[in-house]
Amino acid sequence: MVQNNLILGVVLSTLILFLFVRKLPVIAMIFISLPISILATFLAMQVLGRTFNVISLAGIALSTGMILDAAIVVVETAVRYREQGERVVDAIHKTMAEVSGALVNSVVSSIIVFAPILLMQSAEGKLFHDLAITISSALGASLFVALLLLPLLLRYILPSIKALDTTGDFVDRISARLARMVVSSRNRSVMLLLLVVVPIAGLILLAPKLNILPQVEGTRVNVSVNVNQSMNHEALTSELLMPINQLIEAEQEQQQGPLIDKFLSFVSGSSSVQLVLYPKEPEQAEQLKSWAKNTLDAAFPHANVYANFNSLLGFGLSTNRRVTIDFTGTSLDDLQLIGREVYEHLNTNMGYANPWSNTPLYNDDPQIIFTPKDNQLLELGESQYNLSQKLRALTDGVYIGEYSNGTKNLPIYIKGEDWDAINNVMDTPLYFPLENKVTLLRTLVDYELDVGPSSLYRLNGFRTLSINVTPPPSIPLSTFIDDSQSSSDPYY
Known part of the structure; x- marks a missing residue:
């Protein structure tokens, strides 16, 4: 598909040139820059270790028109001087004196635009490295052809140019009409308004909405x-x-x-x-x-x-359009209540896709709440921290260190036997070396069966509930963020 577009771009450029120039020798002179510039681009890709891919071929296709710009300026200016009666050598000298500085400034400024892309080390920047390399190489080669090769070839083509207007009467009439439009001060003011003020206002009012990358x-x-x-x-x-x-x-x-x-x-x-x-x-x-x-x-x-x-474009790139809305507070019940209301609002009123929360919105995970008996712990010289470590060992398991087998470090966990009822845990005997006593767990703690969230999330030390939402492709990311903020403001 990209190769076809490249060929189509060349064909369309040829038709446009023929429509305005209508001289085959002149068109041939202009198109000499095209294969040479593309060949130089291939050379640059080889030196930099780049390959043909969708991005690099798109860069070559996009640069097709820009490659011809410098050649068109040089050839058309030389032809104009020749038609005005200048000798071939004089026409070439005047052409290069007139356009060289402008061409260098134009091409170099276009190439400099791509320098920041080449310096980007993110995945998005690397995606467009090939685009920057191909366009910059093609533009640099086109400048070389326009300033060094075309003046040499013009020495042999200009003698065949007759004193004819290559642009035609139509272009002359348009140029004369545009010139008359700015003769009076009133017309100049109107043109200034239309060409400066209106575009600036349109730039502000019609700026596209923000997205990270196009949704392909x-x-x-x-x-x-x-x-x-x-x-x-x-x-x-x-x-x-x-x-x-x-x-x-x-x-x-x-x-x-x-x-x-x-x-x-x-x-x-x-x-x-x-x-x-x-x-x-x-x-x-x-x-x-x-x-x-x-x-x-x-x-x-x-x-x-x-x-x-x-x-x-999703693999390895920041194309993730997920937006996270964080609610922080001290009461988990209040956060869950707010989260359910926001979730319902996003899911029904705004029509956005796939909202989910990192913290469950409902307490439906079975939990056991242990409450220590401080007096009994004090008699045994046991701290609440040490008791909590024993409880973790009896339930989920507790990490105690690492063991090296000579090649890698292996974690060591202590975990009690699996149990079917809470009474099995409460009847577990615990040994306390300071007092040289063994006592059952139930004498040290009370327990309560309850339900709670399966996970807790903290942000900057505060309990946090996050609603993650992915907008549909038809809605720009900036619009979605503005709508989400306005809809969530009553809960802050």
């Missing part, structure tokens, strides 16, 4: 099926993942909806299942996206289903 969508469909409660891996697999797989396989066997070439499904986190669908026919990607969302919405009404396409 692929044909792979990513589907997220989220539930509003935390579940363990086995429960998500049996209650959500397996039914989804069976539904898709059944629909495909009955040829309901677009055909799927292959699909991948897996449990993600504690409340979602992710699907990756590849359409049999790329042209049916949009239909597959709609079918997946509608089918899963109908089959799992208790879940939130989101479907979107993968980004072709």
